[in-house]
Amino acid sequence: MKPTLESLRACLDGAVPAVIATCAADGTPNVAYASQVHYVDAEHVALSYQFFSKTRENVLAHPYAQVQVVEPGSFRHYRLRVQYLRTETGGPLFQYMKAQLAGIAAQSGMGKVFVLRGADIYRVLDIEAVDPRLPPAPPPPDALLRLRRTLDHLGACDELAQLADRALAALTPGFGIRHALLMMLDEAGASLYTLASLGYGHSGIGAEVALGKGIIGVAAHERILVRINHRTGDYAYHAALRTAATNEPRIPLPVLAEPHSQIAVPLMHADRLLGVLYAESEHDAFFSHADEDALAIYGRHLAALVAQLAALPDDAEPLPAAATPAPTGAPLAVRYFPDDHSVFIDNDYLIKGVAGSILWTLLNEHAQSGRRDFCNRELRRDRRLPLPDGGDNLETRLILLQRRLAERCPAIALEKTGRGRFRLVLDRPLALHAML
């Protein structure tokens, strides 16, 4: 029986380089290494086009080629008879291959010379198993079982903050994942912010990634799952995660300095992108193709749960105010910059954007009226806040704000008092300064 292209996906990870044989117009053979042979679908592969090479010249003149791929772990060879169809220079497949190539390039110390110019699409016409007598590679762990175990640990969640934490924690017993981030898309759809993290020295809650930057930004921008199974080293795919405009206040992403495997899973609900689940490992080839499939399903499941929890109705009104003694001690200086809604506490950066603007509004409301109890519904209607219509992200922004405060400024706290209701709790008096 002929092997199927699906059954060869492990051979297409670049662990053992593939070669491609082509034929020139005058009949002369040519053999070259292919940096990437990417699985497109059951009948197509894509090869990376980096330079105008003899291979490229040949397939443009005579589109038939043979590609030899090797199964890692067994060294069984397969030969694919392929026909060149077209070259793609943009879009999801191109972006995926560009991100993967960065991983391969860094692994081989060739980051500077490996720049993707196009994704050459080939139809696979025939597959030959060259070494049918060699024993197959041991199968990777059962990804379906891993997914089931992850879902068992996730359990039932009735609020977003709980879901965010459990969604990451469940990955450890499920997939053995020890480092992960849950990132949500911001209101403008221009960047993602960290809502929860797993396994880092500092949480990085609130850290941002611009759409299209690094593996997380590419996954969000193209709405595709991106998996890189090699160390990305100094290449921009990693660096872009860690650097931002240096003159802006920012929270550093807590990611590994040199991940050997990375996966970024877009959280899609219907046609909407809600965020990205990112996981990484210090080990090469940590995520199998089957893990990729299973995590894609997990991403869809998480997105549906996020959407479901966000759609639950809020309690109608804030709780009636309870009398509390005024806080004592030296006042905390709270500075607010309206341009980017950034808030500094005693000169230390706390938060910016929608969450910064919410905090500033709450603190002013409290300073003017003494109110401590608030509800989401009134915030959604508040014209001072830069929330889009509907304020879908309000709950995740409040979780972000609550977590940032708990980490950086425990003297100011937001306590949940019901669904869509919360209380501002102050341990110190505040001195509010708007930096106009």
Place this chain on the structure above:
Amino acid sequence: MSIRLSAEQAAFLQGPLSINVGAVGRDGWPCVCRAQGALVARDRRTLTVLLAAERGREVLAALDAGSGIAVVFSHPATHATLQLKAPCATRVAPNSAHHACHARYAAAFGGELGALGYGDELVRGLTALTAAGDLAALRFAPEIVFDQTPGPAAGRVLAAA
């Protein structure tokens, strides 16, 4: 008219390299097969590559039918790569020197891959590719040598007849 390989090229080609042989069949389909070992003649004008006959039957049939030959040699640790081409190749009966070369190559290339962290399974698989008595030897006189180390200079002609 063949070229004479430099002493450095000859030493490189006989090292623990990944070797792949390409040809074009009568039907116009290009084909490729992994080779396991190369011997450069003393005058450095011809070389013999060794492959498993069963695994390489498509390439061997193409060469028997008069195809040109292209052989790419790559050092896995450095990616230093050469491609040699000739208008034809001749099958020769494998002799004891060929068998010794093949055994040496399997051990050296296996060690090279092991050092790169490929693992024992892959090294075992490599040595299992050629069954006993299945060795084929292809002799050819290269007419052109290309530098094919990945990068913008890939494809540069290093020597031509």
